[in-house]
Amino acid sequence: MMEQSKYLEGVEKKDLFAHGHRACGGCGQALAARLVHDAAGENTIACVATGCLEVFSSPYPDPAWRIPFLHSLFENPAAVASGVEAAYKALGKGPVNIIAQGGDGSTADIGFQCISGMFERGHNVLYVCYDNEAYMNTGVQRSSFTPYGARTTTTPTGNKTRKKNLPMIAADHGIPYVATATVDDFRDVQKKVKKALAIEGPKYIHILAPCPLGWGHPGELTVEVCRLAKDTGLFPVFEIVNGKVTNVRRIPVKLPVEEYLKVQGRFKHLFKKGVPTEEVAVIQEIANQNIERFNL
Amino acid sequence: MLKQIEGSHAVARVVSECRPNVISAYPITPQTHIVEELATIVGNGELEAEFVNVESEFSAASVVLGASAAGARAYTATTSQGLLLMSEVIYCIAGMRLPIVLTCANRAISAPLSIWNDQQDSMAVRDAGWIQLHAEDNQEAADLHIQAFKIAEKTFLPTMVCMDGFILTHAFEPVDIPEQKEVDDFLPPFKPKHIVDPRWPRGIGLFADPRFYMETRYILHRALEKSEETIKEVSSEFAKVFGRDSGGFIKTYKLKEADVAIVSMGSVVGTIKDMIDQLEEEGKKVGLLQICCYRPFPRHEVHKALEDKMNIVVLEKCISLGRGGILASDVRWSFPRAEKKDRNISSFVAGLGGRNISVDDLRYMVEKVEKEPAEFEFLGLKKELIAERDM
Amino acid sequence: MNKLPLGLALDLRNVVPYKTGSWRTLLPVNIMQTPPCSNACPAGNDIRGFLRTLAEKKDYEAAWHVLTRTNPLPATCGRVCPHPCEEGCNRRDFDTAVAINTAERAVGDYGLEENLEHKKLIASRKERVAVIGSGPAGLSCAFHLAKRGFHVKIYEAYGEPGGMMRYGIPSYRLPNYILRQELDNVLKLGIELECNVKVGVNIPMDQLVQTYDAVFVGIGAQKGLSIDITGDDAKNVFTGVDFLREVNSGKYVDVGKDVVVIGGGNTAMDCARVAKRLGANVSVVYRRTRIEMPAITAEIDEAMEERVMFRYHTNPVKIITDDDKVVGILSVQMELKEPDASGRARPVPIPGSESVIPADTVILATGQAVDYDGIEVQKRDGKWVAANENLMTSIDGIFAGGDAVLGLETVSAAVGQGTRAASAIEDYIEGNVESRLARPPVIYSRDLNTYYYQKKKRFEKEALPIHMRLKHFKEIYPPFDLEAIIDEAERCFSCGLCFNCGNCFMYCPDNAVKISPKTGLYEFDLDFCKGCGLCAKECPCHYIQMSLER
């Protein structure tokens, strides 16, 4: 038997979110879901929102889940998880890891209220948002996490608004732990999940999970795209522990946003014959603001 | 022990005696007194339960869904807008076969805003797969909750106890609140069958493609139909233990001899019975068929009870706009197709948005159908308020 | 079909997963490639193999066995090889090449210290092979043949084996005891060695041809060539090769106060530095500039550090003698004109620029040639032994390799040729057509995903301070810290072969990379792989490539 690779020390691979799901090839969300649940381990209950993840992973009779899975609606995993937690408390069962989760649409838009309520009431639940920056399951429509300039089927000329900053909003609920992460850094994702689960109370982890279909990049670039998102400053990676921003991932070599934009079809219209339009400058400014704000 | 008590508090008391593990609710008139009282009971330690103060009815329903899926006995109460806001979850709860008990303090639905009683709200979710029990008075409302938990947990069907808002919830009446021990003896602890538990990983709420969806609906439909037995059984067991007739499928009042049979449900049957007594004195034979369980619909009972009635009138506090009486269509449907052509089933809608239903209104109704059947009519309508141009 | 469970709540313990493999249009495959280091290594060493063994297993013994699969002389090559492997190393495009040569020495020395022994692949067979010359070419050929069970006998003209490693390369670069130990270790495979026998002179070549099933000629280029210059017959005028042989044989050579070395190759550098250690002031006289000097850069640098004087653009005109004894050299300044046939700038004398350099000894390190005494084979360019690609000479059953064939080359080149010749001899004896496998393609840095590698300082070996070096002939590079070498080995990218980084395993969104229960290695689960290509893209060393579905 091969010894565990020394490069994978502290990394969990248990396939609790197993193969046989119907995600597109190279789906960042499928990858993220496995990383999260493998890190959490067997003693975990997954409460999942409607969205790509739920649809591609839970068809009867061959779902990809090997740990308890509970889905009811698009907007309510945080509330359902609250109920599970309340039941565990009331019945004196546990401890158990309860992970509520959903896409950006579920999290930022339709399920926002339930999440806010879950945070505010202080349930011992980890909420994970798989951010693929649009409603993918319904065919790539804009969400409030869709970044400026991105083309979706409901923003055919490019999105005109900026991404809602949910990590900060979450932190302002006074919850003990908030983190952002990207699927390229599996060590970081799993470290944050484990850290979060060790903390009592509500936690929020926001994972950038590229969607080859919606973003218009080949599946093989899912990891690379994450790196570009980080290294351009468009996706800051950090933790907020008890209200304080810490462990900010510093960008080793800052890249211009073009590097990120040009590998994705959803930003193609921002370049006319290869020349960046003024929207690109706006996006660069967004990156610059992130860099300054988080000292990336 | 007989107690002069507000309906809401009576319900809260018995719900507490049913020992729910998780209660989650959101305030809405006229349900508020129920959950306030429950909060007090939990707060003062009389009941050991998690009381989750959520930010909406949608979450309240979601919380009890999660709690029930995790093996807890779970309870919520709402009405009107709250129930509609829950409606998405209401369907889920039934589809997932979670035996949750919900009190619906029946109230009208906006717009225009009205906090007063009718039964449009519970009607709006009648097709969701829940058992719906309707209380006539506060004693029955209290009793039905004890039965509801037992029925739900035996059938794995969520159960809604409907009681008319204000008319019952806010009325002070003597109610016999059973002793805790009696309830404990009657209602065994909840034994869940399918829960989320890492020891036995299950997938709940899976996606069903066209190969499977139909069958899940068929199973749910049949389960509801078959819950008839349980509902009757629990009701008669209740009668045996507590010495009171509460619940069941249908009840009748002076129906056998009646020339005119009124079908209705909820608190209005009290007024109807008064009217029947009055008319009896005047020599008229009018009887009542009270629907105690609206879903599953007691089709065979209705048929049997009304088989020889040629003049039937259905009175209800809800309407299928653009169609007419809802209960009326249920009653019409209760007779097999090869029906006597000359049987009349009239349909009256009354009491919407808290409009009072007086004995006079009811007399008018009976007199009207004695002359000729009424296909469909609003009872107690103020014609002078209606502008033709808007219709 | 199973009945639907209550509420469609499915027991997840017995799920039969849905197979997504049919979605695939491209297929990930593991493809081992040749790393450029090995491609550039004349001895064909499995550099990636021994470095990864050090890095992953921290096991010097295993690394030694990997290295000695190709090269019987790692301690030697680890000292004297100009390491073209490092020129090729993909890591150069990232930061600096892996210190392959240093690691090779560390592993070689470990083998000697621990008395590690070579293992025979085939115990014994009846065929016999004669090897002429015990330089690296001959030794390597003998080594590989002996491992494969052949009876091998080496004939050596000099008193001790090793060829130029013994008599050419000075011991401050390659200590004699290291060489000796490494040679003995090779001979332990049962190789017979007879010294002081010059084939063609002491015994006729024909005799070998008749007695043995094959003969390997590894006679090197042992003859020092001098330029045609007046005064070269004076005492204290040596050819470079002769001078070094004298010193390396342990004889004391009185070089006097001033030594002039003529030439710009490695032999010239060694002569200069040896003379320096004998206490003289040394000048190297060269016609062109440093850039054109053929010697290994490091050798020139070290000579400069040791304060050898370099006179560029200088050409000796004649050796001035007094009473048959050298007193100086008359030289002329040169200027460089348009390139000659060799592509190097052509030096032309500047009229009237003559001057005299004082000299007690003059060393003419100006070339070497094959000593063909009694050995008759076809020649190439009139100088070198002609051999075909299987290293067979014009005579059936006689093979050749090393300097004699290549011209002046390196120890590792000679080792490589010895290895090749051994295979060719085996094929020849067994009557095989061609058993050598084609090498997989070379992988270059553009194919790597270097994101996963960290910048890390290269291990630089440290020489003794100059004043310590010049006092004696002791090796100038003391032994290395074994831990530091393991750290250095970890810098190796493992170009073109899995190094178990786990990326494919962790990144596959379909969990289609599994640990094979049979081999313990990663393998693709084609029932589930959707062919997205993520694993291939994120494999740091390009061991995974996407190919068309069969």
Ligand SMILES: Cc1cc2nc3c(=O)[nH]c(=O)nc-3n(C[C@H](O)[C@H](O)[C@H](O)COP(=O)(O)OP(=O)(O)OC[C@H]3O[C@@H](n4cnc5c(N)ncnc54)[C@H](O)[C@@H]3O)c2cc1C
């Ligand atoms: C001064 C000097 C420094 C060098 N420095 C380096 C260096 O730093 N790094 C490097 O890689 N290379 C160096 N080289 C080159 C390297 O030593 C040679 O390329 C290599 O030794 C060639 O190996 P070979 O086996 O072909 O021949 P050789 O090493 O020349 O060995 C030939 C052997 O054959 C024997 N022989 C010859 N004729 C007969 C015969 N007829 N019968 C029996 N035996 C015979 C000789 O005695 C000798 O032992 C240097 C060479 C010299 C001269």
Ligand SMILES: Cc1ncc(C[n+]2csc(CCOP(=O)(O)OP(=O)(O)O)c2C)c(N)n1
């Ligand atoms: C109440 C409700 N509205 C709309 C939908 C349709 N719907 C299902 S998934 C989805 C989008 C999901 O987007 P997101 O949460 O970002 O997840 P993704 O599919 O992108 O992973 C929508 C709009 C729904 N299921 N329920």
Ligand code: SF4
């Ligand atoms: S549409 Fe996007 S998020 Fe959905 S499965 Fe495909 S790649 Fe994943």
Ligand code: SF4
């Ligand atoms: S990194 Fe390693 S395998 Fe790659 S060329 Fe350099 S030494 Fe060879």
Ligand code: SF4
């Ligand atoms: S990704 Fe890593 S583990 Fe996978 S084949 Fe490449 S080197 Fe080996």
Ligand code: SF4
């Ligand atoms: S990452 Fe997985 S699914 Fe994609 S090509 Fe590799 S093995 Fe196949």
Ligand SMILES: [Mg+2]
């Ligand atoms: Mg999304």
